[in-house]
Amino acid sequence: ITLAPTQPIRITGGEYYLLKLLEGRPTSKGQNIRVEMLGSPMEFVVTSTRPAGPVIADRRTEITISEKPAAEKLERVPRVTYEDIGGLKREIGLVREMIELPLRHPELFQKLGIDPPKGVLLYGPPGTGKTMIAKAVASETDANFISISGPEIMSKYYGESEKQLRDIFKDAEDNAPSIIFIDEIDSIAPRREEVTGEVERRVVAQLLALMDGLQARGQVIVVAATNRPNAVDPALRRGGRFDREIEIGVPDKNGRLEILHVHTRGMPLAQDVNLEKIAEVTHGFVGADIASLCKEAAMHALRAIMPEIDIEKEIPQEVLDKLQIRMADFEDALKNIEPSAMREVFVEVPNVHWDDIGGL
Ligand code: ADP
Numbered sequence: 001i002t003l004a005p006t007q008p009i010r011i012t013g014g015e016y017y018l019l020k021l022l023e024g025r026p027t028s029k030g031q032n033i034r035v036e037m038l039g040s041p042m043e044f045v046v047t048s049t050r051p052a053g054p055v056i057a058d059r060r061t062e063i064t065i066s067e068k069p070a071a072e073k074l075e076r077v078p079r080v081t082y083e084d085i086g087g088l089k090r091e092i093g094l095v096r097e098m099i100e101l102p103l104r105h106p107e108l109f110q111k112l113g114i115d116p117p118k119g120v121l122l123y124g125p126p127g128t129g130k131t132m133i134a135k136a137v138a139s140e141t142d143a144n145f146i147s148i149s150g151p152e153i154m155s156k157y158y159g160e161s162e163k164q165l166r167d168i169f170k171d172a173e174d175n176a177p178s179i180i181f182i183d184e185i186d187s188i189a190p191r192r193e194e195v196t197g198e199v200e201r202r203v204v205a206q207l208l209a210l211m212d213g214l215q216a217r218g219q220v221i222v223v224a225a226t227n228r229p230n231a232v233d234p235a236l237r238r239g240g241r242f243d244r245e246i247e248i249g250v251p252d253k254n255g256r257l258e259i260l261h262v263h264t265r266g267m268p269l270a271q272d273v274n275l276e277k278i279a280e281v282t283h284g285f286v287g288a289d290i291a292s293l294c295k296e297a298a299m300h301a302l303r304a305i306m307p308e309i310d311i312e313k314e315i316p317q318e319v320l321d322k323l324q325i326r327m328a329d330f331e332d333a334l335k336n337i338e339p340s341a342m343r344e345v346f347v348e349v350p351n352v353h354w355d356d357i358g359g360l
Pocket residue numbers: 084085086087088125126127128129130131132133225259262286287288289291
């Protein structure tokens with residue numbers, strides 16, 4: 001039985017777990033298998049069986065884990081467009097120039113004789129759209145989007161973190177143009193002062209080496225995100241690896257209004273809904289808060305008509321027609337949602353040393 005992971009991750013030594021799971025069960029091509037491996041859920045697809053299935057595995061069945069099926073790759077590129085992002089016009093402009101331009105037109109950089117950026121660091125509070133922006137550039141440029149999370153990489157067995165990074169970079173280069181998205185980079189590459197372990201040092205060294213190796217191509221760009229920019233190893237920031245940084249901040253009133261428009265797109269809003277007003281009173285809300293607010297308002301509207309619904313029967317058209325989201329639903333939803341800015345207090349201790357100041 002041959003299986004391929006549906007995530008862009010190569011697995012070593014998972015055959016045993018899979019055989020245990022498949023033993024005694026009919027298995028056929030195309031079937032999806034979910035399994036807990038080393039504490040995290042993984043999904044596989046059966047790519048072939050011999051003989052042609054369904055087959056029933058026993059202890060002697062040979063399990064092969066192959067690379068991710070090619071067809072799966074581009075399908076998994078999240079379809080996020082710039083229109084799905086509210087506010088952040090200036091930031092999107094910067095991202096397009098730094099990431100989209102070199103991916104689409106490496107010849108411009110060749111002609112100028114300069115290296116295109118290899119890494120871009122997006123920083124700002126959680127839920128402000130960093131991941132969305134990275135996904136949007138990938139889908140708008142038809143680039144592969146390979147996403148890894150810092151803590152996930154660091155939780156690997158000894159030596160596996162570096163190997164996984166190497167595999168990811170190889171995958172990205174083989175399928176260029178690609179964007180490698182590293183979420184929570186601060187956990188892979190914390191400031192040296194914070195580093196106690198040898199493992200972190202080796203992983204940072206590996207990441208630096210891999211990024212340096214990318215130089216020639218320009219068709220693979222690493223986008224990293226963090227909400228603790230000051231906790232990131234300065235070697236990554238200054239050394240030219242992540243030579244561009246873009247702040248993705250908490251939206252202002254206009255930004256919030258745009259995000260409200262995005263998240264109420266297609267919702268049946270009643271006449272009395274005043275998005276301007278909502279934008280005004282949601283100071284401190286980030287994109288993720290506004291998304292929850294809209295969903296909560298919709299659920300509130302739904303609860304209001306629940307008494308008229310018989311779950312087991314078809315819903316009459318006149319009840320469907322009545323289903324509208326009113327200003328009162330938003331007002332009630334607001335009582336239940338606290339902006340993340342209030343939940344998380346950011347204390348960024350300025351980490352500047354005398355050595356960081358030159359020439360004075
Ligand atoms: P981050 O990576 O900064 O933590 P995400 O990009 O994962 O945040 O955002 C989480 C969710 O919040 C998104 O899926 C989206 O629904 C919503 N969101 C965040 N920022 C925006 C934005 N600027 N415009 C529209 N939706 C947003």
